[in-house]
Amino acid sequence: MASQTQSPNSAIIGIKDESIKKTGDSLTVLAIRRLRRDKLTLVAMGVIVLLALLSFSAPLIEKYVLDVSYTSTNIDKAFLPPGAAGHILGTDDVGRDHLARLLYAGQISLAIAFISALISLAIGVTLGVITGYYGGVVDDIINWVITTLDSIPTLFLLIIVSGIVLRNSNLTGTIFGGPFALVFILGFLGWSGITRLVRGETLSIREREYIISARAIGSSPLHIMFTHIIPNILSVVFITLALDIGNLILVESALSFLGFGVKPPSASWGNMLTNANTFFTKGAYLVIAPGLLIVITVLCLYVIGDGLRDAFDPTSID
Amino acid sequence: MVKYTLRRLIQAIPTLIGITMLSFLLMGLVPGGPTAALSGDPKLTPQQKERIANQLGVNDPLPVQYLRWLIGDQWRLIDTDDDGIPDTPGTRLGILRGDFGMSFSLRRPVLDVITERIPATLELGLAALFFGIVIGVPIGILAAVRRGGWFDSVTRVLAVLFNAIPVFWLGLVLILIFGSLLPQWLHGINPSTFPSVSPILPMGGRGPTVLTGGIPPIYQRLQFLLLPTFVLATGGIAGYSRYMRASMLDVIGQDYIRTAKAKGLSMRQVWFKHGARNALMPLATFLGPAITGLLAGAAITERIFSWPGLGRLALDALTALDYPVVMAVVILSAIATIFGFVLSDILYALIDPRIRFG
Numbered sequence: 001m002a003s004q005t006q007s008p009n010s011a012i013i014g015i016k017d018e019s020i021k022k023t024g025d026s027l028t029v030l031a032i033r034r035l036r037r038d039k040l041t042l043v044a045m046g047v048i049v050l051l052a053l054l055s056f057s058a059p060l061i062e063k064y065v066l067d068v069s070y071t072s073t074n075i076d077k078a079f080l081p082p083g084a085a086g087h088i089l090g091t092d093d094v095g096r097d098h099l100a101r102l103l104y105a106g107q108i109s110l111a112i113a114f115i116s117a118l119i120s121l122a123i124g125v126t127l128g129v130i131t132g133y134y135g136g137v138v139d140d141i142i143n144w145v146i147t148t149l150d151s152i153p154t155l156f157l158l159i160i161v162s163g164i165v166l167r168n169s170n171l172t173g174t175i176f177g178g179p180f181a182l183v184f185i186l187g188f189l190g191w192s193g194i195t196r197l198v199r200g201e202t203l204s205i206r207e208r209e210y211i212i213s214a215r216a217i218g219s220s221p222l223h224i225m226f227t228h229i230i231p232n233i234l235s236v237v238f239i240t241l242a243l244d245i246g247n248l249i250l251v252e253s254a255l256s257f258l259g260f261g262v263k264p265p266s267a268s269w270g271n272m273l274t275n276a277n278t279f280f281t282k283g284a285y286l287v288i289a290p291g292l293l294i295v296i297t298v299l300c301l302y303v304i305g306d307g308l309r310d311a312f313d314p315t316s317i318d
Numbered sequence: 319m320v321k322y323t324l325r326r327l328i329q330a331i332p333t334l335i336g337i338t339m340l341s342f343l344l345m346g347l348v349p350g351g352p353t354a355a356l357s358g359d360p361k362l363t364p365q366q367k368e369r370i371a372n373q374l375g376v377n378d379p380l381p382v383q384y385l386r387w388l389i390g391d392q393w394r395l396i397d398t399d400d401d402g403i404p405d406t407p408g409t410r411l412g413i414l415r416g417d418f419g420m421s422f423s424l425r426r427p428v429l430d431v432i433t434e435r436i437p438a439t440l441e442l443g444l445a446a447l448f449f450g451i452v453i454g455v456p457i458g459i460l461a462a463v464r465r466g467g468w469f470d471s472v473t474r475v476l477a478v479l480f481n482a483i484p485v486f487w488l489g490l491v492l493i494l495i496f497g498s499l500l501p502q503w504l505h506g507i508n509p510s511t512f513p514s515v516s517p518i519l520p521m522g523g524r525g526p527t528v529l530t531g532g533i534p535p536i537y538q539r540l541q542f543l544l545l546p547t548f549v550l551a552t553g554g555i556a557g558y559s560r561y562m563r564a565s566m567l568d569v570i571g572q573d574y575i576r577t578a579k580a581k582g583l584s585m586r587q588v589w590f591k592h593g594a595r596n597a598l599m600p601l602a603t604f605l606g607p608a609i610t611g612l613l614a615g616a617a618i619t620e621r622i623f624s625w626p627g628l629g630r631l632a633l634d635a636l637t638a639l640d641y642p643v644v645m646a647v648v649i650l651s652a653i654a655t656i657f658g659f660v661l662s663d664i665l666y667a668l669i670d671p672r673i674r675f676g
Contacts, residue, residue, distance in 0.1 A: 144332055144333070144336055145336070147332075147333045147336070148333055148336030148337055148340060149340075150655075151333055151337060151652045151655040151656050151659075152337060152340070152648055152651075152652045152655075153617075153648070153651050153652075153655075155617055155618070156617070156632060156636075156644070156647070156648050156651070157648075159633075159636050160344055160636065160644060160648070161344070163636060163639075164344065164347050246482065250482075250484050253484050253486075253487075254484060254485070254486055254618060257484075257486050257618075258486075258618070258621065258633065259637070260636070270484075273486065273487065273490060276490045277490070277493070284494055284498065284499065287487075287490050287491065287494050288491070288494075290487075291483075291484065291487035291490070291491065294482075294484050294487065295479075295482050295483050295484070295487075298481075298482035298484075299478065299479065299482040302478055302481065302482055303478070306478075
């Protein structure tokens, strides 16, 4: 990569020449350089992008490649095995094309996880920075809300709220009535972890010299938050985002599996397994495929999170 | 010590208040309100509905209803004979005195319904916790001792993998394997033509059906525990092994380990006597929440394996809109979670002499 001239110091400290020459680079540049060498993380990112591309081009694939309609049911064609004529991955219990449904389900599962992760991220960063920076009564109140939310089993809380929202007849027909109600539920209930994280980071940054000097020259709190605090916690936030999206895919699939999340006829990887116990004898592949997609997606997101953590770790030396 | 415990308990009070307030609000937000399930009879006239609502007191201001829900309504006179004059005092004791009301769907006191489900949940939960620790902790120690070796890499990959597998899918796949694929392979019968091929392991339930009712002793139904325990324990094994490894590596860097090595102790003694024993300490912080988390954490596993526990009760109650049961389970498990945290704080302070009570 760089020229291999030996500097006298590096031999003594035992650090490779490269890292010393590059000290002028910002953490982000360093992180991107490390990421580009991290094969596993790159593969994981590639898989996620590929899955997203395939899912979101589902209407095109359905029409031009598979030549099926994912909603058309046909009892005569139920439980066709994978490889059957016209159906690469076979058909489900009512004769719908399995592959097409998996793609559409991917659309919903990925979209819900990504968007709700972004919502909880926005809430979490805002609340975390505010409570961490100001402390005092605001901090106490938010902390109280977080402890309360966290002591209720997550699954039950989500199910109760989704039961309330999805059964509310005033909302049917609006955007909150469909699968996207789940986005808001997951987003608005999932911010406690990231808030605590950001609050902790802010607390540790708040007393650093550069913040104190910024305050001394009269910077407004808002200015300090946006130019001095948030850029410094962004790496932590990105790492958490990857892990959060993975967890949200798991949570969404569990909710949909139990019948409290995405409702049929909309497909999600979770609700495709709701009736799995009736498939056991007739179509094992119907049980395997959706779960496998969940595992692959979540695994890749975890790997990406781990890779980001290593890449952004300021103490790691190439 | 007593002072420390008391302080931690007092600190938990605001959270308890928060939980009851949140539960109460959620219950009130249910479409139709708390009377919906009781007055859902389409033959009821609006006047009759109004009367039921008045008798239940749902037309009173929310704070009043909340207090009544907490401490009961023996202080309130209810107009039971519909003559416009409140005459009979209420009979509810309030949740603070253990009265969670009547279950809408089962028509029995909620507390009775819940207490009879607790043994099944504890049985499954403790089995899973036991295997989680007994398998997870040694894996973590070994991975740390052989850091960077093949065992470390394999267990790391497995831990991430099992974290990424949805619990419900793992359960379904196990049922598929033991209930359909293995019998098919062993007996050579296609289960789609003989759906009644006998499974290798029971596909659900807590024990064989007994004509006299009741549950046979545990050693007679270990095969029923096997699959659900495995599903529930994988998360624990993955978690504890990673945590134990990190804690172990942390301890290994300490000065007293260097001292132990320097004075010529065998590596076995250094690793296990000086290392592992100290590395176990932070695990105590996990134990409290883990024990109580078992109460509600098994809901999905219980649903899949038809295990008659608390989690499944709550899920069934949610489907049946039986909110008194749901709220009771939520409140009880939230209380258990809080006390789990308090417990592990106290436990940690007890084991670790570096922590002073103050």
